[in-house]
Amino acid sequence: MDVHQNYIGGRWVAPSATLPVINPSDGSKVAEIARGGAKEIDAAVAAGHAAVKGAWGKTDAVSRGRLLFKMAELIRRDAENLAKMESEDVGKPITQARGDVAACARSFEYYGAAADKVHGETIPFQNGFTVMTFYEPHGVTAHIVPWNYPLQMLGRSVAPSLAMGNAVVLKPAEDASLTALGLARLAEEAGFPAGVFNVVTGLGEEAGAALSAHPGIGHISFTGSREVGILVQAAAARNTIPVTLELGGKSPQVVFSDADFNEAGTIIVKAIVQNAGQTCSAGSRVLIEDSVYERFTGQLAERFKATRVGSASQDLDLGPVVNATQKARVERYLDIARRDGLKVLAEGSFGTNLPEGGYYVKPTLIGDVPPDHVLAQEEIFGPVLVAVRFRDEEDAVRISNCTPYGLVAGVWTADLGRSMRLSRKIQVGQVFVNNYGAGGGIELPFGGMKGSGHGREKGFEALYGFGALKTVTIRHGV
Numbered sequence: 218m219d220v221h222q223n224y225i226g227g228r229w230v231a232p233s234a235t236l237p238v239i240n241p242s243d244g245s246k247v248a249e250i251a252r253g254g255a256k257e258i259d260a261a262v263a264a265g266h267a268a269v270k271g272a273w274g275k276t277d278a279v280s281r282g283r284l285l286f287k288m289a290e291l292i293r294r295d296a297e298n299l300a301k302m303e304s305e306d307v308g309k310p311i312t313q314a315r316g317d318v319a320a321c322a323r324s325f326e327y328y329g330a331a332a333d334k335v336h337g338e339t340i341p342f343q344n345g346f347t348v349m350t351f352y353e354p355h356g357v358t359a360h361i362v363p364w365n366y367p368l369q370m371l372g373r374s375v376a377p378s379l380a381m382g383n384a385v386v387l388k389p390a391e392d393a394s395l396t397a398l399g400l401a402r403l404a405e406e407a408g409f410p411a412g413v414f415n416v417v418t419g420l421g422e423e424a425g426a427a428l429s430a431h432p433g434i435g436h437i438s439f440t441g442s443r444e445v446g447i448l449v450q451a452a453a454a455r456n457t458i459p460v461t462l463e464l465g466g467k468s469p470q471v472v473f474s475d476a477d478f479n480e481a482g483t484i485i486v487k488a489i490v491q492n493a494g495q496t497c498s499a500g501s502r503v504l505i506e507d508s509v510y511e512r513f514t515g516q517l518a519e520r521f522k523a524t525r526v527g528s529a530s531q532d533l534d535l536g537p538v539v540n541a542t543q544k545a546r547v548e549r550y551l552d553i554a555r556r557d558g559l560k561v562l563a564e565g566s567f568g569t570n571l572p573e574g575g576y577y578v579k580p581t582l583i584g585d586v587p588p589d590h591v592l593a594q595e596e597i598f599g600p601v602l603v604a605v606r607f608r609d610e611e612d613a614v615r616i617s618n619c620t621p622y623g624l625v626a627g628v629w630t631a632d633l634g635r636s637m638r639l640s641r642k643i644q645v646g647q648v649f650v651n652n653y654g655a656g657g658g659i660e661l662p663f664g665g666m667k668g669s670g671h672g673r674e675k676g677f678e679a680l681y682g683f684g685a686l687k688t689v690t691i692r693h694g695v
């Protein structure tokens with residue numbers, strides 16, 4: 218059985234303690250990873266600084282871009298291998314894992330192409346002065362990512378930081394560290410100088426907490442739960458450094474009577490079933506105009522009944538959830554629904570030959586959920602869609618905005634004016650009109666409002682976030 222090592226300062230470091238790697242499809246142990254802590258984090262941050270002071274700090278933007286392109290090329294070369302690794306580690310159906318690999322490669326490609334396009338400005342000022350601005354890297358950046366889309370999160374967080382010229386220390390989730398280590402091997406092969414790309418695996422409370430509190434870090438990019446996000450922001454505050462928080466959501470899909478039901482139904486069910494509902498931007502509330510509520514929930518129910526759950530390699534509509542805790546969490550919400558007499562409109566089914574010991578839950582559609590009910594307020598992070606009625610446009614906006622979150626919204630209507638009004642009034646970081654792409658492409662700035670966090674990933678926004686703007690004012694006389 219493989220015992221994986223940490224990658225620190227361009228060297229593979231044997232662990233002093235390990236953690237098991239569990240396959241969620243059957244609960245079996247498939248490998249071990251290092252249980253890194255403060256000591257390994259210290260070494261990784263020091264290695265990052267050495268790289269920035271040394272070879273990496275002297276690497277120009279064009280060359281950084283080429284290294285990122287090389288990463289994209291190697292990720293694509295090893296795509297099938299990485300997809301298998303990911304699907305075994307987190308239980309994703311293999312087709313969905315292949316999509317994650319492609320998205321990760323695309324992040325490196327996008328930011329590789331952007332590395333030499335970070336322009337400063339000249340600013341009109343008093344006579345006899347010239348003022349210009351530069352983006353400078355923060356130094357060593359920390360990246361703490363969750364287990365739901367490990368490769369995608371890693372790519373969109375690490376690639377812009379490297380493009381800007383930072384060195385990175387990555388702490389993957391305990392339940393999803395294998396592909397992060399796979400990418401470290403590719404970074405080595407691509408030719409990044411030692412210490413630019415460091416990976417320390419371990420527990421959140423140990424390696425994660427040590428990294429977020431480290432005084433040598435210049436920026437933290439965190440994706441995960443609100444609870445941990447608050448701890449990470451508090452740690453960043455003590456070092457007065459910037460932090461990007463990508464937290465959860467309770468994203469509404471708002472369906473008006475004039476929507477294309479067929480199109481909307483297909484995409485809405487896919488967006489909640491994808492990755493077994495473990496998607497921060499899953500459209501987990503469907504808000505339906507009263508006059509068409511029965512008709513549209515009827516169509517959704519048919520689609521839910523057709524969904525099938527299987528192991529990662531069976532590659533059905535959804536795989537298991539990531540671990541026993543996550544399964545218990547989803548079941549607890551379903552128990553609350555039963556206790557409160559909510560109506561289950563439809564369930565998906567388990568496929569044949571489901572392996573014993575896996576963490577499987579059925580996709581579930583629940584009807585007539587009051588907007589303030591806990592199932593319509595809290596993030597379940599499983600394949601559970603709650604249907605909520607609304608009266609009119611104003612009511613749709615009010616209900617959309619009535620949770621602590623504000624990540625993404627879908628608006629389904631043929632009325633252009635209405636789609637614009639809702640796009641402006643719903644408090645979220647991304648709105649999709651007559652389509653829904655969980656998180657969208659790497660080109661589209663993404664992030665939350667309210668309890669969903671702050672700062673933006675993806676697009677040029679993310680790239681600028683990984684730099685500090687410096688203003689230089691020169692007095693030369695007239």
Ligand code: NAP
Pocket residue numbers: 361362363364365366388389390391392419420421422424425426427429440441442443445446448449462463464465466496497498596598624
């Ligand atoms: P989590 O428990 O917050 O974990 C996220 C990351 O933080 C993991 O790497 C975790 O390590 C680490 N961590 C845990 N405790 C820590 C601590 N005290 N200090 C520093 N780091 C710590 O979240 P999760 O259960 O993995 O993911 C589910 C949540 O993430 C959901 O709420 C979801 O909505 C959110 N999410 C948001 C986005 C987004 O882009 N907005 C994307 C994906 C997920 P360990 O796993 O090793 O403990």
Ligand code: MG
Pocket residue numbers: 238239240241305306307392393
């Ligand atoms: Mg695992």
